[in-house]
Amino acid sequence: MTLFQHVKTQWISDLKSGQAVEAPFRVVQISRRHKKDGSLFLALTLMDRTGKMDAKVWDHVEKVEKAITAGEIFTVSGTVREYHGRREIHIRNVQKISDNMDVDGKDFSENAAFDVDARFDAMIAFVSQRLKNPELNHLLEAFSLNHGEAFSRHYGAQKIHHARIGGLLEHTDSMVRLAAMVADHYELDSDIMLMGALLHDLGKLREFSAEPAIQATFQGGLLGHIVISLEMFNDLCRRVPGIPEEIRLHLQHLIVSHHGEREFGSPEVPKTREAMALHAIDLLDSKLAIFLEASRHAIPDQGFSDYIPAISRRILIQNPAEGDD
Numbered sequence: 001m002t003l004f005q006h007v008k009t010q011w012i013s014d015l016k017s018g019q020a021v022e023a024p025f026r027v028v029q030i031s032r033r034h035k036k037d038g039s040l041f042l043a044l045t046l047m048d049r050t051g052k053m054d055a056k057v058w059d060h061v062e063k064v065e066k067a068i069t070a071g072e073i074f075t076v077s078g079t080v081r082e083y084h085g086r087r088e089i090h091i092r093n094v095q096k097i098s099d100n101m102d103v104d105g106k107d108f109s110e111n112a113a114f115d116v117d118a119r120f121d122a123m124i125a126f127v128s129q130r131l132k133n134p135e136l137n138h139l140l141e142a143f144s145l146n147h148g149e150a151f152s153r154h155y156g157a158q159k160i161h162h163a164r165i166g167g168l169l170e171h172t173d174s175m176v177r178l179a180a181m182v183a184d185h186y187e188l189d190s191d192i193m194l195m196g197a198l199l200h201d202l203g204k205l206r207e208f209s210a211e212p213a214i215q216a217t218f219q220g221g222l223l224g225h226i227v228i229s230l231e232m233f234n235d236l237c238r239r240v241p242g243i244p245e246e247i248r249l250h251l252q253h254l255i256v257s258h259h260g261e262r263e264f265g266s267p268e269v270p271k272t273r274e275a276m277a278l279h280a281i282d283l284l285d286s287k288l289a290i291f292l293e294a295s296r297h298a299i300p301d302q303g304f305s306d307y308i309p310a311i312s313r314r315i316l317i318q319n320p321a322e323g324d325d
Contacts (some may be wrong), residue, residue: 008104010022010023012050012051015089017082018079020078022076024075025073026047026071027047027068027072028045028052029214041061042056044056046076047108047109052163054087054089055076055089067095073096074096074097077092086306112164116152116166119166119169124140135247139240140198142236143198151202154210155167155214156169163214171201175285179278179281189274193274193277193278196275197278200229200254200282202233203227204229206219224265226258226267229255233251233252253268253270256268257275257279258282
């Protein structure tokens with residue numbers, strides 16, 4: 001079979017309102033929706049290595065729906081429009097990349113901008129050097145042995161922040177280092193803070209999958225990552241006998257309260273200083289990640305970002321600090 005090289009020339013980060021589009025993108029998500037008159041349309045999320053963009057299919061909806069599959073690469077034809085301050089592609093036609101078309105898979109995935117194995121090892125070493133309780137060091141070893149490989153490469157979220165390969169590690173590593181500083185400054189229990197930061201999002205490994213498309217698992221859809229994190233933490237504890245009951249319960253509390261409020265998915269609200277601190281740094285890291293990613297994916301010389309539903313605003317575009325990955 002002869003393979004024809006496809007050179008991608010249109011990138012999501014460069015698209016402007018009013019621009020015609022005919023280029024390949026990975027379809028990340030597809031959902032059926034209805035207009036006010038009850039008629040059907042499709043809402044999609046498209047991706048290339050420069051970012052993600054929403055897209056809509058208004059015409060020939062059922063035909064397009066049958067032709068398109070989440071997780072695969074399609075050539076998309078359409079026009080970029082602006083809706084409520086956000087760019088989106090209004091799709092006229094989609095065509096699956098044919099078997100004789102050679103494309104570079106790296107062009108259609110937001111990969112980590114760092115060595116995931118090296119960063120995971122550095123994170124584990126950072127925590128290990130600071131833990132005082134020997135049983136918690138055994139718990140750290142059990143975590144690394146049982147979940148390290150998957151944890152290093154998993155997405156940090158399905159779409160809001162750190163939604164890329166290595167995103168969960170990036171978020172957790174930031175949390176661990178923030179936890180160490182906050183514990184020192186406020187004279188908190190450093191062991192609790194470090195292990196709480198390390199394990200608070202463990203359940204995301206089972207909440208959703210990223211291949212071939214980002215979607216919730218059956219378990220994740222029914223339980224959510226907080227409940228799954230608690231279950232996985234308890235399983236680790238069973239592998240490491242001897243963890244004091246008070247420490248185990250305190251870490252359980254940090255896991256179930258790290259979203260801060262019941263309305264945001266926490267079964268419990270923070271009731272210790274360590275739990276309150278963990279919630280605060282989780283919120284800080286996730287929100288600033290949204291700001292940073294919006295700046296990275298902005299159109300050059302764009303003053304303000306597209307509207308970002310997750311934080312209900314447009315933000316001033318600022319260049320990431322030099323050397324920032």
